[in-house]
Amino acid sequence: MPRLLAPSQGWLFGPGVDLTVFAGSALVSVAFVLAAPWLGAVGDTPLWAWLLFVVCVDVAHVWSTLFRTYLDADELRRRPGLYLGAPLLAYAAGVVAHLASPRAFWTLFAYVALAHFVRQQYGWVALYGRKARASTAERRLDAAAIYAATLGPVVWWHANLPRAFWWFVEGDFLAGLPRVAGTMALALHAVVLATWAGFQVVRVARGQGVQAGKVLLVAATWGAWFGGIVLARDDFAFTVMNVVLHGVPYFALLFRYARGRHAEGGYGAGGALLRAGLPGFLLFLVALALAEEFLWDRVIWHERSLLFGQGSVDLPPDVLALLVPLLALPQATHYVLDAFIWKPGREPALLARLGWGPPPTGEGPPLSTLPDSAMAIPGRND
Template sequence: MSRLLASSQAWLFGRGVDLTVFAGSALASVVLVLAASALGVVGDTPLWAWVMLVVCVDVAHVWSTLFRTYLDGEELRRRPGLYVAAPLVAYLLGVLAYLVSPGTFWRLFAYAALFHFVRQQYGWVSLYGRKARVSSAERVLDAAAIYAATLGPVIWWHANLPRAFWWFVENDFLSGLPRWVGTVALVLHGLVLVAWGGFQGVRLVRGEGLQVGKVLLVLATWGTWYGGIVLARSDFAFTVMNVLLHGVPYFALLFRYARGRLAEGGYGGLAPLVRLGLPGFLGGLLALALGEELLWDWLVWHERSSLFGESGLVLPADVLVLVVPLLALPQATHYLLDAFIWKPSRDPALLNRLGWTRRAGEGSPESMAPISGLAIPGATD
């Protein structure tokens, strides 16, 4: 059996890293939720957990995109239009939405984030399938499983509002969906996942092997989305389940890319930061994330004076129209750029930098799927 399993593997980063960033982050989420009462957490996310999860993982992973884009002079010169247009478009759309109403801005932002989170999970499972050179039918079933694992709980959520948590702010998701729609969504999502699981069993029976990394990814996705939405009874549980599986694998991706780019002589004066290894990489991102959250608290939220101090600055509504979309710009730009920056067909050096260059006979790099964010599956244009 062990030989059968080993013969079918196509790890993304390597067995240890894959198990850590996918299965490990999901397991850590479950442990934290189960330990909530012992940690003294009741209901809302406490400050220490907010710093650990939201700042150190969620916000910091957004800034990690810099190592793929704005920190790389060669990349900026290669696609200047993209890197100018993305933040400009994001900001203008944000201002227009906020002019309609703050609620409109946060609703659009929440759905953009939701779409991004779902698509990233699809990107991972798609890449697993392509690296293992699975059949078209299996790729379709994998896609159905990952969309069922994410969208089933999300549809149920919409049919069971209000809950004890929101994505960004209160009432950012549309309410009014009949409860029976949520029940149907969960039934259908269960049927799809059972069918997908049955197919994995058939593979084993036929002696075709089991791609453990992909299977654990789908199970981790289902566990965190179902647990973090349907079973969750607090903002803390939702935050834990929502953040870790999304942010931790992305750190692995960007750190792998940064090391590959550094080996080519990239980053110029910032190269020493990457040479410091993971501590330097994460330390720089944490500094940026804390700086962003300090500005949010001083200018908009005024909720965490124990961490950031008292700002005493209350901005008028007409100024917030410009400030809030500006503060949200790193995240919005991250969403937009992920539609473009992970397409090997548009960047022949990408797979080399990630250490994923195919060996002879494994197919062309152009057949690799985009792996993150809003990218279109299988795009080769």
């Protein structure tokens, strides 16, 4: 009788962690969307939901990159060019785009963000393949499934503009794609995902078991993107489905990394912030996120006077071209750095800090003896 689950391949970090950050995030998103009529959240995202999902999850997770980079003095000394050059180049590109037109800036920013969101989901599924020592063909099929689950709905979105929601600002995505292209994209994405699902059935039939965590990841990704784009009818549904699955696993990644890095010693400011544990870690990030949104609202948006107070500043276009990319710089830097800082092939110590291998000194318990709660949640590993 074939095994339904291969213990050594079924989970990336253990059932508790995988279920919480992947399946749990998706289920929480669905629950909030279904409860929207009772929560008074149909249509535009209400203030409480904006605080919870946009500020405390989306914006705060951007700032969590500090624990991997700028709060670590040793890391800064190791790659000064990257950590100085990334924000400078991101800012310069933003200023040039905004000088061309504000819409050009937000369009560029939206597509960079979209690529980041897609690639993070690919990074998770690539880790499952790495841990299971999957064949090249299986890894390619997994990648095709993730790209189908994300890009299929995105192409459909472009072919059905305008919608009742947008990525950053209204009109940031480029319109003009014929509707038939969206229909074809959904048809192709269904074929790819059906092929991938069929392969999982074949694995069971061969007695190879199911990589349950990977299956849940792909299913959660598809549910969040299809539900949050194709099925969503308002900004609240899109926002909830969009940010929770992206931000929650990243929190777990950075907290686990920070703990591993702190255990090595010499962490500096990052280690001092970790003394308050997970609550202190999250409160620090939320405080930074609130400070950022305060500046956005007082200087640019003027939309949430109940939270941030009233007052507006009328700035000329050339000043806005310098200021808007500056306010967007934490997010832009996060997008750029995330493409470089999660590559264990170039940094062997990274796996040890994430709980995926023995410490560099050879001390400490082997990976197989670590509890689920100590395992890492990497977001991208290419």
